């Protein structure tokens with residue numbers, strides 16, 4: 001193990017995510033988490049300076065943080081750590097999003113924390129965040145790696161083996177490798193972290 005050069009706030013975010021999965025994860029989540037966090041412990045990747053970017057939808061972050069601060073631990077701690085890191089993030093639209101896809105196009109943003117295009121560059125783990133305004137449905141998609149979502153706000157998740165599910169703030173969702181899946185916000189904006197082991 002090399003000495004960690006990871007930003008303290010990024011490490012705090014990861015530690016809370018790992019603890020939430022250890023406490024409440026299903027066996028499949030625990031297995032994915034041992035891959036993800038094992039790799040993240042092994043080395044801390046390379047911190048790179050990326051061009052920070054906010055999209056218009058990021059105006060909802062303040063309300064999201066206020067909501068998280070009012071929840072039980074670890075949501076307030078996650079909010080503080082995320083808030084501290086956020087100015088370094090490059091928020092972008094989903095690659096496949098088209099300007100004609102309204103309101104989705106202007107109502108969502110993704111930011112990579114760890115992985116290609118993230119503030120910690122590496123190939124074996126992908127950690128990021130999705131923000132959506134209220135009443136927005138993310139397009140159904142799939143990808144080879146399995147995925148764990150940590151909900152930081154209200155929101156609902158679906159995959160082809162699971163009905164729409166509301167994990168609640170601090171709750172977890174698991175998407176098996178390759179499965180079709182999506183999420184949607186309700187009366188308030190949605191913020192969630194996603195964590196994937198990448199092969």
Ligand SMILES: [Fe+2]
Nearest residue numbers: 141143147181
């Ligand atoms: Fe996904």
